[in-house]
Amino acid sequence: MMNWIEVRVHTSQEAEEAVADFLLSEGAGGTATWDSSVLKKDWDTPFGEIFALAENDYPDKGIWLAGYFSESIYGDDLLRRIEEKTRGLAQFDLDPGPVTIVTREMSEESWAHAWKKYYKPVRVSERLIVKPVWEEYSPSPGEEIIELDPGMAFGTGTHPTTTLSMKLLESVISPGSTVVDVGCGSGILAVAAAKLGAEDVLALDLDPVAVEQAKANVALNQSQNRVRVEENDLLQGIDRRVDVVVANILAEIILRFVPDLSRVLMKDGTFIGSGIIRQKEEEVVQALSDAGYHVVERLQEGDWVAITARS
Structure with missing residues (x-):
């Protein structure tokens, strides 16, 4: 079984989508986000447990944004490019945040399954519900389901x-x-x-x-x-x-x-x-x-x- 390297970037909420794009363009097999703001946000979900999360998993400010890279493409050059691209967001008036990068090795099974417990169906508008593919949800009349595989x-x-x-x-x-x-x-x-x-x-x-x-x-x-x-x-x-x-x-x-x-x-x-x-x-x-x-x-x-x- 292949091992993966988690490259976790401490950045700002406003830089999330841009940094996620960087990670994916560099070959990440998927991304995950730990956003400190969700601990205070009142989400309209059909399941109360979706954001009953451990505060220790989250930064005091901003977000941790992780990309998962195979051992074959991971290296110092990759980390340098990610850091340079993230810091470069300042030229677009996006706050890149602390731009601290930490890494850890994890098994494919850990990456593929351990984080799934954090994702449940979420109502994003009056009619639209976004749900991960592995969760069950029975829509009420008028509701539309958008399936996503966040991994x-x-x-x-x-x-x-x-x-x-x-x-x-x-x-x-x-x-x-x-x-x-x-x-x-x-x-x-x-x-x-x-x-x-x-x-x-x-x-x-x-x-x-x-x-x-x-x-x-x-x-x-x-x-x-x-x-x-x-x-x-x-x-x-x-x-x-x-x-x-x-x-x-x-x-x-x-x-x-x-x-x-x-x-x-x-x-x-x-x-x-x-x-x-x-x-x-x-x-x-x-x-x-x-x-x-x-x-x-x-x-x-x-x-x-x-x-x-x-x-």
């Missing part, structure tokens, strides 16, 4: 930028909607759009690892008939018009494709942007305004902001 995905679907996106999607998706998900990552927003009634969803990501993971999650949720996943650089070359464009991505990246929205969105279409750190919100809103869009809804959790905009 091999980009997280558990409960990061604030993701939950804010899904809440806004729920308010704008109607049966038959057409959607483009820019920078789709795990594909969870594309799947959510399909579960909410979207008829045709195009999920785009430049990272081939993300594309394959998104395809796996689309298949896991039996959404292949509504969701297509393609490797693409933002909205470049997209010549179709859709009802909704959604992007859970850094503000700097949103700014790069705002000028393309008028080409891709229907005249009365909707843009949903998340992954926007509060300090960058005004810049994004101004860019949207310059492109002829105005904000019609805004949600915030912590330092993260998500907005809905229309022309």
Whole structure:
């Protein structure tokens, strides 16, 4: 049986998704997060035990974000690249946090099974429930289940930028909607759009690892008939018009494709942007305004902001 090396990075909540991307792009077989904020958060779950967790497992501030690497690719060069990439987030106005890195060796069985007890079904919006594949959950009328395998995905679907996106999607998706998900990552927003009634969803990501993971999650949720996943650089070359464009991505990246929205969105279409750190919100809103869009809804959790905009 193969042994794995757990590379655990002490970073900030706002850097979580970016650092998870770094770990996965470097070859991590999966990631896990210990976020100090969950100890104080009141989650709406069908099982009270989901966050009855041991405080000693969590940092006093920020998060521990772990990536799991096979012994064949682990080494000092890997650790150096992860540290450099994490510290480099400061140039995007993301606080990288302490950037302390610790490692430990663990068996494949320990990695694959021991952490599963921490993940239970979680309601992320009025209708959407995210649940790990190994848990049972009987939906009530109107509820839609999104299945995830957190061990091999980009997280558990409960990061604030993701939950804010899904809440806004729920308010704008109607049966038959057409959607483009820019920078789709795990594909969870594309799947959510399909579960909410979207008829045709195009999920785009430049990272081939993300594309394959998104395809796996689309298949896991039996959404292949509504969701297509393609490797693409933002909205470049997209010549179709859709009802909704959604992007859970850094503000700097949103700014790069705002000028393309008028080409891709229907005249009365909707843009949903998340992954926007509060300090960058005004810049994004101004860019949207310059492109002829105005904000019609805004949600915030912590330092993260998500907005809905229309022309």
